[in-house]
Amino acid sequence: MEQRNINLYTLQQELLKIEKQINASTSRFIETTSQVIQRALEKKIEELEEQKLQILQSIELHSNNKIDxxxxxxxxxxxxxxxxxxxxxxxxxxxxxxxxxxxx
Incomplete structure (x- = not known):
């Protein structure tokens, strides 16, 4: 049980880290005028969103494993x-x- 809590905590920390990266990349995307940099940031944001989705699915899986x-x-x-x-x-x-x- 404790191991599951540690894994869940780790996933939540990873999710927060990815959300911060998404916010930072989005801010840079808005501020830049270069098309090349915008495309690179757009690709990075898409990858981070995909990672975020995978982590959210893992968190949901961990929280649904509770037995009454x-x-x-x-x-x-x-x-x-x-x-x-x-x-x-x-x-x-x-x-x-x-x-x-x-x-x-």
């Missing part, structure tokens, strides 16, 4: 209800979990 308490509780209760069933039908990760519950 009821879902987690039902998963735990169904697991504890019949550990043998989990052992027979489960994957390696679930089998390791059953072993830890039984022998530790």
């Amino acid at each position: 308490f009821e879902t987690a509780l039902m998963a735990v209760l169904s697991f504890m209800e019949n550990p043998y069933k989990t052992w027979v039908n489960g994957d390696l990760k679930q089998k390791k979990l059953v072993q830890r519950l039984v022998f530790i």
